[in-house]
Amino acid sequence: MWVLHSPQIIQPPISSLAVKQRTSIIAQQSINNTISINPTNNNPLIQSLCKKGHLKQALHLLSSEPNPTQQTYELLILSCSRQKSFPDAFYVHRNMADNGFDQDPFLATKLIDMYSELECIEYARQVFDKIPRRTIYVWNAILRALTLSGYGVEALRIYRRMNRIGVPCDRFTHTYALKACVVSESVTSLSKKGREIHGRILRHGYETHVHIMTTLLDVYAKFGNVVYATYVFDGMPDKNVVSWSAMIACYAKNEKPFEALKLFHEMVHQISDLSPNSVTMVNVLQACAALAALELGKLIHCYILRRNLNSTLPLTSALMTLYARCGKLEVAQKIFDQMDKKDVVSWNTLISSYGIHGFGMKAVRIFEKMISAGIKPSAISFVSVLGACSHAGLADVGKMLFRSMAEHHGISPSAEHYACLVDLLGRSNRLYEAAKVIENMRIDPGPKVWGSLLGSCKIHCNVELAERASSQLFKLEPTNAGNYVLLADVYAEAGMWDEVKRVKQLLESRGLQKVSGRSWIEVKRKIYSFMSVDELNPQIELIHALLVELSEEMKQQGYIPQTKLVLYDLEEKEKERILLGHSEKLALGFGLINSSKGQTIRITKNLRLCEDCHTMTKFISRFTGREIMVRDVNRVHRFRDGICSCGDYW
Incomplete structure (x- = not known):
């Protein structure tokens, strides 16, 4: 939570003496090109140096310029942002304060943006707090800075404050507020907040603005609210390629791949003036991968090649995922081998591809090869390699990799990593060791961790731990029918039919229904869907x-x-x-x-x-x-x- 500071600029990490010494050193450095200093006006030369990237030389001239202009400061701020130099940025800020420009609303927006770029969000907030006459651009700048820095809850407080005191919001205000919902932590409360912002958007007449409505659609999609996202999409009078791509992504990422492919077909065949871009195709490939639609995926691959869209790393990784999930692991490997540039996402995709096929040690060797290649593993890298160990029964190898996260790579394990470790141990029938891991966790286990334990108890029919895990899950996810079904399965395996009946009655009394089994098959480039006990x-x-x-x-x-x-x-x-x-x-x-x-x-x-x-x-x-x-x-x-x-x- 943010604490409001006094309207003074907080003490810089370097002293004023250090700033003067640094300025003196700059003044003594040799400059390749001789600079003619005009004591009356160095502003044009300072601006020219900034545009050419010569920040140090520009700062040298700034120290002797008695009347810097607004444009000079603007270019200096932009130059500091580009060169990611905090000491220089703070020096410019102090110079502005000395010359009375630190409360200029226009320059304040630039300072806020600069500190945001430099990941110094507290300094951005200090700039905002000191401005007495805040324009909408200043408000939007702090909203944007907080959102991009991951402080979604604080950004939404600012947005609420703007509405309370009557600041007239524009399209950027609503857009940043919507994005703040996505980067915040509490999904339930912020899904509701997204609907509140939706209401304000409608009241202010922005329902025809394609950018705002696309962002709103994206918010609903990230919260898994497909119904609301579809409502927004269908109600948009004008849709661009970003809108279509966002809706396709909503379906693909919320377990509706069939609907994603239908919408893509509509986009290609009914909207003549729109051409799918690489983002569109990533989501379409994800839908094909979800359905194991190999033949359709091949057609999409050809479409991508014809339109020269295959040069982006996300698209290449999506192609790898498609072929791996359709059983063509050798094709996924070939695509990876032919990549000129491989980022951590590409390596993660290859690791998880071998993992889902049960080649655990191969996945571990690829992980080690990635590190040897100088690629720093991400948190997702460990999710991928731990998952691979779990599918192959490599419990001890997985434990060693889990320990290496913090010890060798500086990554603190999240609940998802603990869920992988619990699953790894549980599948290997080391259930009590898995339960011990949960007891010793330094963070809240959450539903993923307890769910991993319950799933393992179902595999090995451990009634005691299943009851312990399910009791936690019933508190954390009271409406998740799957947890009740898993517990009933454990009781059924143990022949405890009275308990099976009790859990079924509990499920019915809460009005919950188990997720129906559903399967898809591709035959002659058409996708067919089947529900359990399907008579249609x-x-x-x-x-x-x-x-x-x-x-x-x-x-x-x-x-x-x-x-x-x-x-x-x-x-x-x-x-x-x-x-x-x-x-x-x-x-x-x-x-x-x-x-x-x-x-x-x-x-x-x-x-x-x-x-x-x-x-x-x-x-x-x-x-x-x-x-x-x-x-x-x-x-x-x-x-x-x-x-x-x-x-x-x-």
Whole structure:
């Protein structure tokens, strides 16, 4: 929280004597070009030196200029920002104060921007506090500085103060306030704040302003409020490529990839005067990757190449993600190898690509190679490599990497990193060690950490720790039905049916519904979606008949339907029917019927692949001689000849 300072400029980190000594040193330095000093007016020469990047020489002349102008100070401030020089910036600021320019509203906006660029936000706030006649530009400057520095809550306090005292806001004010919502911490309260700003935007007549409405759309998208984002997008009378890209991104990043691709199709085929840019294509590729739509992704890749959009690093990383998630890991590796420049995002993408395929040690070696190449790992780098260790059962390697974060790379572990560590230990059936990690955390565990423990308890049927984790999750996420379902699954595995009934009643009493299983499959460049126990597909009878036939053949080979997964008091035959209605099985049956013999079948699932579907898919891959790729929420499963690439560890 910000504390208001007195309207005095706070003590600089360098003394006045040091400033004078530095100025003296500058004066004694040799200058390549002889400067003719005119004691009456050096302003034009100072301005010229600033424009050419000769800040030190400009400062030397400033010390002997008795009447610096507003334009001179403006160019000096901009030059200090460009050269990222705080001592010079503070020297210019002191000189302005000495000459009575420190309260000039125009120059105040430049000073605030400068201190923001130099990451000295407290100095920016001091400049703001000292200005008695604040124009809208001064208010906007401090809003922008606070927002860009990550002080969203403080920026929103400024915005609220402006509205309270009647400062007339313009389009920039509303835009910075909206962006402040995004960089703030409390999602729930600030989602509401975003709606309040939305109301003010409408009251002030900015609903036709494309930039403001696009920013508003982006705010709703980041908070996962797809309904509001769609409402804003549909209501925009004019839409530019940024608006379309923002809405496509909203769908792609909020688990609606199908809708993202439909909107892109509409943009390309119905809006003749708009050309998708690289940002658009990154989001489209993310949607293709989410659906494992390889053939459609290839078409998008060709489109990108034809329009010469493939030179940006984010787009290249998105292409790597597409091919990796569609099972074409070798293509992702080739794209990475051909990159002229590789940033940390590119390396992270490659690490996570190998991780989701279960190649944990390969991912670790790539991580080590990245460090050897001089690339500093980011927080996401550790999420990627820890996740890779988790999928491969490399618990001790993961623990070592976790310790190295703070010890060798200066990165404090976040809740997400702890969630990775808990998942890593939990999957390896080191559940009590994982629980100990949570007890010793220096930060609040949060739902991700407890969720990792509960998920591991489900895998290994640990009732005691599952109850401990779920009790925390019910407090933190009272409306998340998935937590109740996981606990019920643990009780069912343990044969505690009274407890299963109790959890189901609790779920119903709170009006919560479990997330329905949903799967997607691409056949002949078209995406088909299946819901669990889906009866709407025109081929559903044919699909059921095929699955029943395969199930009977598998039973003769030792397959036993895992009816314990059905949490209802039903006869075994009815439970088997429900199991055959799982969305991934329906998608698989559809793929077997509608694809060519020998062709790889690719399916995407929105939840974890259940044990029965995993077992049945292994059998089907052997019976049909087909390669089947299923990507669930955790990793990629490749089934060949009755064996899964995960080694039954997922």
